[in-house]
């Protein structure tokens with residue numbers, strides 16, 4: 001893939017690649033991601049024609065065989081001129097998973113980054129408005145993390161009881 | 168004139184029974200439809216099933232104008248303060264129908280966000296099982312409710328103030344020790360968030 005050679009020349013040693021069928025991924029590990037990720041995505045957008053962010057999602061690799069970093073944020077890019085696709089996976093680790101925000105490059109990333117923050121607790125530095133998007137603001141846990149119990153920590157029982165005498 | 172001549176023209180009853188008779192045949196539902204059961208609730212109001220035959224067709228979207236809340240669908244944690252607020256806004260006398268497995272018990276959604284039965288937080292008069300219940304079942308619930316309305320009659324202020332007992336199921340054992348649980352919800356009285364945000 002010509003893009004990968006271009007990327008290799010621009011960011012030598014900053015990433016590794018893998019592929020599955022026709023699916024090409026660029027992997028940026030947790031040590032490199034804070035400095036490299038934003039520049040890499042910017043390069044892909046401005047120099048390589050990957051102008052559309054089709055997807056942004058999170059993964060928790062806790063207890064996953066052979067995983068080295070815990071959190072992953074996946075950026076699905078599309079080149080609208082050629083129809084090429086590319087996946088960029090950036091990793092982050094506890095205790096403060098943090099990645100640069102790409103809202104500056106793609107405005108559509110705004111709510112998707114908020115959702116990843118809501119569910120996994122990955123903070124996006126430079127995000128204009130990083131608040132919870134689905135869960136109530138006073139929720140303290142990040143429920144899609146693998147170590148969060150399915151039934152929660154009892155948040156759902158934590159409401160006042162209204163009896164018939166009140167109205 | 169003998170008294171017997173008058174008999175067909177009047178009937179002796181309690182004013183209370185008369186009030187209940189009128190009340191039960193004119194229930195105004197508040198459709199609190201949060202999920203798929205709401206579709207079945209709409210079907211019940213359609214001409215095919217015609218809940219109007221039982222005097223409960225006037226669905227109002229303002230709680231101030233309703234006297235029976237039909238909770239149709241799963242209620243999530245974020246919705247509970249809303250539901251309680253709507254319930255409190257309805258004027259007395261009022262009743263509640265919990266429609267479907269989700270509203271009654273959480274159904275298949277035993278997860279951190281879904282409340283395991285609305286009766287844990289507001290009083291419920293009639294439960295309708297099913298996923299979703301058929302319109303006939305909801306009509307049956309309305310009939311049951313009518314029976315309950317007739318039996319209960321009008322209650323006075325003192326009786327009203329006495330109804331402080333919790334009628335729901337025994338509280339679920341916490342999945343974790345109490346010190347591990349967090350305090351999450353907002354306050355239904357003001358619908359504002361009382362507690363400081365723990366996220367830095």
Ligand code: SF4
Nearest residue numbers: 203267268269298299
């Ligand atoms: S009981 Fe079934 S139909 Fe009703 S809200 Fe739950 S899942 Fe949907």
